[in-house]
Amino acid sequence: MKKSFVILASIFLLMSCDPKDFQRVMDTVGSGLLSNQDISNGLKEALQLGVGESVDFLSAKDGYYNSAYKILLPEEANKVINGLKIIPGFKNLEQEVIKKLNQGAEDAAKKAGPIFIGAIKGMSFNDVMDVLMGEKNAATTYLHNSTYNPLYSEFKPEIVSSLNKFGALDLWANAVNKYNSLPLVKDVNPDLADHVTTKALIGLFDLVEKKEKGIRSDVSQRSSELLQRVFAKQDS
Numbered sequence: 001m002k003k004s005f006v007i008l009a010s011i012f013l014l015m016s017c018d019p020k021d022f023q024r025v026m027d028t029v030g031s032g033l034l035s036n037q038d039i040s041n042g043l044k045e046a047l048q049l050g051v052g053e054s055v056d057f058l059s060a061k062d063g064y065y066n067s068a069y070k071i072l073l074p075e076e077a078n079k080v081i082n083g084l085k086i087i088p089g090f091k092n093l094e095q096e097v098i099k100k101l102n103q104g105a106e107d108a109a110k111k112a113g114p115i116f117i118g119a120i121k122g123m124s125f126n127d128v129m130d131v132l133m134g135e136k137n138a139a140t141t142y143l144h145n146s147t148y149n150p151l152y153s154e155f156k157p158e159i160v161s162s163l164n165k166f167g168a169l170d171l172w173a174n175a176v177n178k179y180n181s182l183p184l185v186k187d188v189n190p191d192l193a194d195h196v197t198t199k200a201l202i203g204l205f206d207l208v209e210k211k212e213k214g215i216r217s218d219v220s221q222r223s224s225e226l227l228q229r230v231f232a233k234q235d236s
Contacts, residue, residue, distance in 0.1 A: 034229060036125055042230030043128045044120050047139055049223065050211030051116040058204060059109035065102035069203030072098060074195045080179045093175055100168030101192070105200040107165070108158035112204060115154060119146040132234055136216055140209040148201065156197045163193060 034042075057063050064071055073081070073094065081094045123131075123142075131138045163169045172192055214221045215231065222228045 034233070038226065039132065039230055039233075040123070040125055040128045042226045043132050043139075044123065045224065046212075046215050046222075046227055046231070047120045047131075047143070048117060049227075050139070050208055050215060051120070051143070052113065054204060054207040054211055055109055055113045055116070058200075058207065059106055059112075061106065062102070063109070064105045064200070064203060065099060067203075069207065070098075071101050071105055071196055071199045071203070073101070074192075080175055093171075097168060097172055097175070100163065100166040100171065101196050103166045104159055104162035104168055105196055105203075107162035108155050108197075109200065109204065111154050111158050112151060115147050115150050116143060119143055122146075132230070136213050137209050139212045140205060143208065144205055148205075151201055151204075152197060155200060156193055159197045159200065160193045163196065168192070 058067075058069065063069075085093075120143075127142065131142050135141070160169070169192065215227070216234065219228070219231075222231055
């Protein structure tokens with residue numbers, strides 16, 4: 001009797017929904033007594049879990065530097081490195097700059113969490129269902145579309161501040177000025193902060209996507225009963 005009442009109550013609550021949303025919710029309610037709020041909370045919990053783990057990993061000491069997401073110098077910087085190798089004091093330039101670039105990215109990555117969380121909390125129920133029943137990277141795609149520009153705007157000033165804190169920009173400026181003073185070379189001045197910001201975000205979204213695919217495909221990564229129940233709908 002109680003089960004019938006819950007289902008009927010859900011039907012009346014959802015009568016004003018779009019027919020497609022109504023059917024998707026009723027399929028889920030009928031198979032596991034999940035309300036639309038349960039579904040929304042479960043998907044958002046999964047996203048916050050994946051985002052939180054990604055941000056924690058990359059913002060930790062050497063999170064970028066000692067991982068597959070290590071940020072290297074832009075291609076146009078190679079001629080500066082190669083041109084200065086024989087000059088005393090610049091032998092280890094590339095290694096030193098790369099270390100500082102990654103320290104800056106790790107420092108700035110801490111700012112990503114609140115932006116991601118804001119986008120997740122702002123998801124409509126239709127957004128939630130589209131992500132839940134979408135492609136294996138649907139959540140990452142949603143977050144990329146919703147947060148990339150705000151993340152870039154937040155990240156770049158932090159990158160600049162962090163690069164300054166670790167001395168990366170001064171080190172690079174000295175190297176570029178020295179290179180540009182050499183005879184018969186074409187001046188270079190690549191935007192190091194833009195390069196680091198872009199690469200840092202590429203790494204962040206790639207890791208978020210891996211976390212998403214893990215939760216979708218590996219039952220053991222669904223760390224709560226609600227996650228297990230909600231993603232059982234995706235599995236069916």
